[in-house]
Amino acid sequence: MRSSIVAAVFSFAVAVSGHGVLLAIDGEPGSKTSVGFEVDDNVARNCTGISPCQQDTTIIREAEIAAKTVGFCGRTQLAGPLDTQKEVEEAIKGDSITEVKGGTSLAIKIHQVNADGAGPYDCVVNQSGDDAGQATELVVSNNVPGENGFSPAKFEAFTINVAMPDNFKCTGGSTKDICIIRCRNNALAGPFGGCTAVRQVGAGGGGGDNKAAGNNKKDDKKNNNKNARGFTLKWARRALGF
Ligand SMILES: *[C@@H]1O[C@H](CO)[C@@H](O)[C@H](O)[C@H]1NC(C)=O
Ligand SMILES: *[C@@H]1O[C@H](CO)[C@@H](O)[C@H](O)[C@H]1NC(C)=O
Numbered sequence: 001m002r003s004s005i006v007a008a009v010f011s012f013a014v015a016v017s018g019h020g021v022l023l024a025i026d027g028e029p030g031s032k033t034s035v036g037f038e039v040d041d042n043v044a045r046n047c048t049g050i051s052p053c054q055q056d057t058t059i060i061r062e063a064e065i066a067a068k069t070v071g072f073c074g075r076t077q078l079a080g081p082l083d084t085q086k087e088v089e090e091a092i093k094g095d096s097i098t099e100v101k102g103g104t105s106l107a108i109k110i111h112q113v114n115a116d117g118a119g120p121y122d123c124v125v126n127q128s129g130d131d132a133g134q135a136t137e138l139v140v141s142n143n144v145p146g147e148n149g150f151s152p153a154k155f156e157a158f159t160i161n162v163a164m165p166d167n168f169k170c171t172g173g174s175t176k177d178i179c180i181i182r183c184r185n186n187a188l189a190g191p192f193g194g195c196t197a198v199r200q201v202g203a204g205g206g207g208g209d210n211k212a213a214g215n216n217k218k219d220d221k222k223n224n225n226k227n228a229r230g231f232t233l234k235w236a237r238r239a240l241g242f
Contacts, residue, residue: 019057020117020144020185022194023157024109028201031099036194037087038079048114048154050077057113058082058194060184072126072135073182073195084180084195088129088173091197097178100170101202106162108183108196110144114154116187118146123162123183129172135182139163149187170200177201 022036060074124135170179184193
């Protein structure tokens, strides 16, 4: 009796070693669609088992990042630890990067393989993609249903909406205009999720070129106007008429 309970619990635990995959990331209308790093089109999406259906799920654990056994984007069964820089360059070469602007929103399609690929998902943007890069928390709406990364859903895709900040500057990749978006749930066996590359366009975007630098100055001015210094500047402008 007892052993059968143990067996049942064990098989349940194995069955829920779970997972979600970032299948498609869409930013500005008309731009390309990004895909999660190391997401493999050949992996079946119609089952829950480790092999084949969890092979390209990304596992992103803080403890592993701290121990430096993985980087910012974790690891998959198929690819092992992900080399973030290499993934970014491959996405640039493959011309498969969606575009983003300040204050707009991303649609991220997450394939939930089984129970603990559920929501809610937390997303951050890493603006430089290198070790100096800040990871800024993003506001997620329309999140994948679930509690602590757990729900009864399986092989089902959900689309979450992720708001980009008003002001940010993507400086990653050889093109110097790439940010990394990382989303993950907080499942015990995970967290599961993934990373992808996005390209900044419009104000503040375009990396090192002069136009972008000019735009940034304008953005800085706008920001300054919001704080006390900017306030003083505004009054000085008014008084002196410049
Ligand atoms: C599951 O998907 C794979 C391809 O990804 C296909 O070969 C297989 O027949 C599908 N199985 C079922 C039961 O639909
Ligand atoms: C941003 O990403 C890089 C990996 O490309 C990583 O080294 C860095 O630590 C990340 N920043 C943060 C704050 O996690």
